[in-house]
Amino acid sequence: MRNVVFVVFDTARAKTVSEETAPALTTLADEGTVFENAFATAPWTLPSHASLFTGLYPSEHGAHGGHTYLDEELRTLPEAFADAGYETVGVSNNTWITEEFGFDRGFDDLRKGWQYIQSDADMGAVVRGEDLNEKLQATRNRLFDGNPIVNAANILYSEVFQPTGDNGADRSTTWIRNWLESRSDEQPFFLFCNFIEPHVQYDPPREYAERFLPEDASYEDALAVRQDPRAYDCEDYDITEREFRLLRGLYRAELAYVDDQLAQLREALEATGEWEDTLLVVCGDHGENIGEHGFFGHQYNLYDTLINVPLVAHGGPFTDGGRREDLVQLLDLPATMLETVGIDDPELLEQGHSRSIHPDSGDDERDAVFAEYVAPQPSIDRLEARFGEIPDRVRAFDRRLRAVRTSDYKYVRGDDGFERLHDIERDPSERNDVAAEKPEQVRTLRQRLESNFDPLTEADEGEEVAMREGTKERLADLGYL
Structure with missing residues (x-):
């Protein structure tokens, strides 16, 4: 293998990825290797991507709600490829995965996929204006x-030329295709791409939405459902079960839309003669609750709806690899990619816990996977500032959580004494807490957690990054602030 292409479907949960919602990914899985039991280390973008890039758990790499930056002393996957002589290019459509939060290290070029022309100034406030007056006011405030x-060019693209329902994916795929066609040297490349469309707000193109919405609902009905996860958590408004069905339809449509972008990316690799020499890895960075467990969005808990994600690899030893059911972590991808292309980077591999899942690897298979929620994002203080008095249920989420999951059981523990045990075989939806019925299993898994991590204490809160105003607005729209 020569090249590596690493694609992240932001907010893609394993349970919703199927031949219906993701035919291109399903074909890739049929031709390559699909990992049925792949798990993120965290339920949201920043810590999960930091684990993908470093091989470390969130409490170790420190990029989380209390410290929103990937520290410079950590070795990253793009740096390993760059130092091995690879051209390293990234296209991110998630605001967290930009140079502002330390994710540009090792990339020759890390682009903001939602921008027509790359710029530090984000014109998102114009795009998000709900009427002409708001858009004009935002333009006056931000144009200079x-x-x-x-x-002006970025505004014009977003307002006039960007496809309806697109949040950067079409522009990203077009840029990647043009970049592949323009390459003339024989230097191998590492290409990273994050597609964000499955993230709130769900607003897929009409033709995609109509494939997945209930027969008694229109596109307009679905888009009229308020999508504000933090407000829902804080009981500022309610969502009916019918409205959740509409939201699930929109979410499935968003997956189908980015799946078509994956198909175009594959076509570009084939057309430029790179396909046979490329390891292509596709995963979700975390999942989503759309009414499950009483939640909307991907904060405050570690249910499998948030940490069980799709993972498919194609190329070289992964071609015709079938379906694997062994437990794997997304932080295993650095070791896997490096072994597949023959790069030895002791600094990256020794700093973390990445185990290669290459079919010929000598690394031991995992008998358990782990996940962490280090600090609430947004913080409880921010929720109080926005909503005033918040429900006791939400106030209880001001805690640190850790989970250990085997093939049979899932144990979750909080630094406030909270704990749950789920019998995964009998209760895969994690509806029932069986901790009181199985105290010996609780003790065993609690010891696994304690042996894998430092004591469960208060999260170390470093300085947050001083965000640009446009960044704050974009993250607020994504439900993070």
């Missing part, structure tokens, strides 16, 4: 923040 010509 940096280069006004570049800003």
Whole structure:
């Protein structure tokens, strides 16, 4: 193998990825290797991607709700490829995965996929204006923040030329295709791409939505459902079961849309003669609750709906690899990619816990996987500032959580004494807490957690990154602030 292409379907949960919602990914799985039991280390973007890039758990790499930056002393996957002589290119459509939060290290070029022309100034406030007056006001406020010509071009693209329902994926795929066609040297490449469309807000193109919505609902009905996970958590409004069905339809449509972008990416690799020499890895960075367990979004808990994600690899030893049911972590991908292309990077591998899942690897298979929720994001203080008095149920989420999951059981423990045990074989949806019935199993898994991590104490809170105003607005729209 020569090249590596690493694609993240942001917010893609394993239970919703199927031949219906993701035919291109299903074909890739049929031709390659699909990992049925792949798990993220965290339920949201920043810590999960930091684990993908470093091989460390969130409490170790420190990028989480209390410290929103990937520290410079950590070795990253793109740095390993760059130092091995690879051209390293990234296209991110998630605001967290940008240079502002330390994710540009090792990349020759890390682009913001939602921008037509790359710029530090984000014109998202214009795009998100709900009427013409809001858009004009935002344009007056932001046009001269940096280069006004570049800003005007980005506004024009977003308002006029960007496909309806697209949040950067089409622009990203087009740019990648053009980049592949323009390459003339024989240097191998590492390409990273994050597609964000399955993330709130769910607003897929009409033709995709109509494939997945109930027969008694229109596209307009579905888009009219309020999508504000933090407000829902804080009981600022309610969502009926019918409305959740509409939201699930929109979510499935978003997966189908990015799956079509994956198909186009594959076509570009084939057309440029790179397909046979490329390891392609596709995963979700975390999942989503859409009414399950009483939640909307992907904060405050570690249910499998949030940490069980799709993972498919194709190329070289993964071609015709079938379906694997062994437990794997997304932080196993650095060791796997490096072994597959023959790169030895002791600094990256020795700093973390990445185990290669290459079919010929000598690394031991996992008998358990782990996940952490180090600090609430947004914090309880921010929720109080926005909503005033918040429910006791939400106040209880101001805690640190850890989970250990085997093939049979899942144990979750909080630094406030909270604990749950789920019998995964009998209760895969994790509806019933059986901790009181199985105290010996609780003790065994509690010891597994304690042996894998330092004591469960208060999260170390470092300085948060001083965000640009446009970044704050974009993250707020994604439900993080």
